[in-house]
Amino acid sequence: MCDEQGAAEVETDGCPPASADLLAQHAPALLHEAQVGLFVLDVVDQRILYANPYFAELVGRSPEELLTIPVLDMVEPEYRDLVAERLRERIAGKPVAPYTVIGRRKDGTNFDAHIAGRRLEVDGRLTLVVTITDLSDYNRVLRQTQRIQAQKEAAEAAAEAKSRFLAAVNHDLRQPLHAIELISTALRRNLVHPAALLLCDRIDQAGTSMTALLDSLLDVYRLDSGALHPSLRTFPAGDLLRDLGSEFGPVARERGLRLRVTHTAKTVVSDPAILRRILANLVNNALRYTQQGSVQIVCRRDASGVRIEVRDSGPGIARDEHQRIFDEFTRGAASADGTPGTGLGLNIVSRMASALQAPVTLRSEPGRGSVFAITLPRGQDVATHGTAQPAEPVTATLPQFSETG
Template identity: 40%
Template sequence: MTNEIRSSFISTDDVIEDLERRNEKLAKINAALMQRVERSMDYQANAYSMFQTAIGLETQVRARTEELKAALNRLERANSQLTSARDGAERANRFKTRFFTAVGHDLLQPLHAARLSLSALGEIHGDQHHTRLIGQVDHALSTIEELLRTILDLSKLDSGAIKPSLQPVEIPDLFRSVLVDIEPIARAKGLLVTMRSRDVAVTSDPLMLRRILQNLLANAVQYTERGRVLLSCRKRGAHFRIDVWDTGPGIAPSEQSKIFEEFHRGAAGQRSHAGGFGIGLAIISRMAEALGHRIELCSETGRGTRFSVFVPIAGDAVTHRASGARDRQSAASRAYGLAAMKVIVIDNDAGVRDAMRALLDRWGCDSRLIAGLADVEDLIGNEPGFRPDIILADFHLDNGEQGLDAVTRLRGEALISIPTVVITADHSAEVAEAVAKAGCEILRKPVKPAELRALITHLVG
């Protein structure tokens, strides 16, 4: 009995141990299952989070795309407006250029006649009062001429109508030429004007470079009350630096950055009684830019100013050829004398013809003055023996005619190429090319009588 009971207890212990092992195993299985479930839940949560993030990003991309499209549309409208504004500005600029050219031509015509008449009047001997009045009128006409040319130059530079013609320019000739114009003004102010040149040539447009130096010298003389003005040059690498020095009041550092702006005269200009509109240096800057020449300014208040223009050096062979041409021109210009010279003047303006007749009469010339092609035919028919030594012709005549057509007719009748000077107020490149192609010289109105007489003497001599 006792053994049976003990056997029964042993059997129960085994059962309990077995149950405990199973329970432990089930606990492990349950823990593993719980881990799997938790991992599955984390994955789903992450996937859902990523899904929400993708939706958010897509919304942001869509919003940024709409903003970009709106910005592009605004930019396109702004570009369209800018294009319209640019086209309008270009049309206005072309109109301004045509307007100034036409007005300048119409104003220079009577000014040309007035200068010729005044020159003829000045050669008539009179009293001191008479001479003084002529000088005052001549100064007023010169001022008007300079202002008109300045306005026209600004208009042409802005429109790009002025195209430089680069060629060798002799420094000594250039310096002498600009000093001849400025020395009388400097002498009247008690200023000493000197030059230091070298027998070299530079590459530039001779007319534009001369205009730059003229303006710089005129400013130097205008604003210098005592002392001197010096025109010099020195070699700087592949360039010559042309300097205009003065002992004037100088330019303050605060003004030096503005001095080349239009209508800016600065403190010295405002104190000066010479007048002016403050556009001379603006023209200098534009011309130098068109030529590719660098301008340098060095100034000290109370001590003076130096303006410098850097111009490329020309070749030696070109320099010798230019010197030879200069010598030949100088020899020809010494052959002075216009008495009994036969001259034909072709101009549609009656005032110009009358002024030219008076001037040529004072020079002792035998002249014929006509208005157009019909008068050329009358002259050929009525005076077949009149063979002109030189022709002075306007370019634009009435009814669309051109002076070169009349010149061609006269040359054909004479069977020789008669020397011809075309005198015109038209500054366009097309006119200059047409005149050069016809083998004629050109002068711009208003013409200085001394300049005209020198050119006639050179051509006929």
């Protein structure tokens, strides 16, 4: 054997090149086994002189039969003129680039035939040596890939349009709401009459409700349109809980409730904006449905990660409502007294929690308060205020109501 590295040395020894040797000895076997269709065409009578088994199998005919039929019979009728023209060009010695047509088998089925050919003189006869590659599988995959690509591009365009719509709605509706808020504040400064101040309160309440509804509708829209893409990162849970405490503190005071937030050094892996919307909905509910006592945001470690609980000393929720209240536009007994709301909050909570793959649980029974909890993967604990502090013991901040199981 002449290996590639030793070729120069071996040639001087008279060793013939391995490829020439192989071809001389095994040409018929090589043609027989080649996994590409090959035939030799007599250019005078346009009959096949030789066809290898791969080509015979490709067109569903025996090698002997192939010697007797016109070559154009193996092409779909609408491609026959094209193939005849290419054959003429090849015979005339013009350059013809390889091309693809629809081939036809004996049983009438088709395949994508990629054709390439060369002129060759064999025993004084002018012939064409033609190779046929079956591109059916390749083209099928290509078409499928193109279809998927087109669908992907359409989906991306739709998502982009939805994002633009969301941004426009968000801006165009929030601006006038903000203006109403400012005007109401300015108006309040110029009013002394109690009845007029009461009207100002009503304007503020209506503005707050509209803002909450807008937030919910945008959340639902994001969820429905698939525009909610969680972006997970590790962050300190304490910062988020503190922000919620500041945001809802005034609401709690207004309602005569205590809002307590546990200090924590724990970090979680989540999307902070989505987690904030989830917790804001839970705290909002707790403050809305609790008549007296307290609402607590607690963070504790458990076997599956970090559990953030929103506990309240409110009316509690009957077991038969535990599932139902997570449905869209579904409200429970606590809101039967006419407390305003649309029944969207918990549905948003559960859908956003699913997007985060973070389970939400509820423990509650009538008269014993409620505990809504979400469990998140744990990040690495960080120090609060420069020093690592253990989380404040939960028992020290528990409100005065019985925990239910």
